[in-house]
Amino acid sequence: MVSEIRNSLLESAEERYREFTSKLLPGTGNILGVRLPKLRKIAKEIAKSDWRPYVESEGMLYYEETMLQGMVIGYADAVSAEKLELSRSFIPRIDNWGVCDSFCSGLKFTAKNPSHVWDFIQPYAASSDEFESRFASVMMLNYYITEEYIDRVLTAAARPASEGYYATAAAAWTLSVCYVRFPEKTFSVLYDEGIDETLRRMAIRKIIESRQVTEPDKELVRKLRKR
The missing domain is CATH 1.25.40 (Serine Threonine Protein Phosphatase 5, Tetratricopeptide repeat)
Structure with missing residues (x-):
């Protein structure tokens, strides 16, 4: 599953958008340049399938892959207790403001x-x-x-x-x-x-x-x- 999604990200990467994103995230490496609407679409598709193995996967190579993991936690059909446990495991992977802010905005179950x-x-x-x-x-x-x-x-x-x-x-x-x-x-x-x-x-x-x-x-x- 990880390799298939990675190939999809590679196919969706845009060099000019990679350059733009890199300027916004100084010090963040391995950026492909995949636009947020595309990432959200992929995350929703993952969340409709057996999403847990993807969220729990380690050794992601690209910024967008970490971003996706956080997005899937937000979209996933899971009770709040599980989402918080998944969040606890995910938070140590956050090393830039882009992943952090996207992840937080997706945790909409917080409102309830x-x-x-x-x-x-x-x-x-x-x-x-x-x-x-x-x-x-x-x-x-x-x-x-x-x-x-x-x-x-x-x-x-x-x-x-x-x-x-x-x-x-x-x-x-x-x-x-x-x-x-x-x-x-x-x-x-x-x-x-x-x-x-x-x-x-x-x-x-x-x-x-x-x-x-x-x-x-x-x-x-x-x-x-x-x-």
């Missing part, structure tokens, strides 16, 4: 199991590993910026356990989405002198770039740069 999944992601939120920390942040911004969870999300996003660039960037992204939905609470966090200055500036930049934030609110946030 928020408490269970929240508990699952906490060890990753406390991890100093760059992509484990990013995984937790991206899960939070996708599924937990709600009345029930906002205070816990803000606490986690303001103090990411990893100092890695991609972990910090994800925490800043999370804070920017929090600001769109809960501006007063998020402003207080950004105003706090205890927040890391790099994280604060990254979050401010993301807020200013957002089309969902009004100009008066952007101007208010800009003033935080002068603190």
Whole structure:
């Protein structure tokens, strides 16, 4: 099965798209250049078959193969407990933001199991590993910026356990989405002198770039740069 899917990926690879993707993922090797719609189509086809052997396969050669494994976990017809166990095995394979963010966006079962999944992601939120920390942040911004969870999300996003660039960037992204939905609470966090200055500036930049934030609110946030 792995070899058949690999051949399909090789046939779908585009050199110009490979070059484009490589620029977005510096340091990530073995990129074929397969577009996301094609990957999603293949992942859905795998999920309709005996998908477990593919998800559990090790030694994948290409970026897109790892991406597919994560996508299949999201699409697979399995109970939440199994998906979390599969996720636990998959997360150590994440070594770039592309796989991380795609994987998180596919775990839509989280919406029906928020408490269970929240508990699952906490060890990753406390991890100093760059992509484990990013995984937790991206899960939070996708599924937990709600009345029930906002205070816990803000606490986690303001103090990411990893100092890695991609972990910090994800925490800043999370804070920017929090600001769109809960501006007063998020402003207080950004105003706090205890927040890391790099994280604060990254979050401010993301807020200013957002089309969902009004100009008066952007101007208010800009003033935080002068603190």
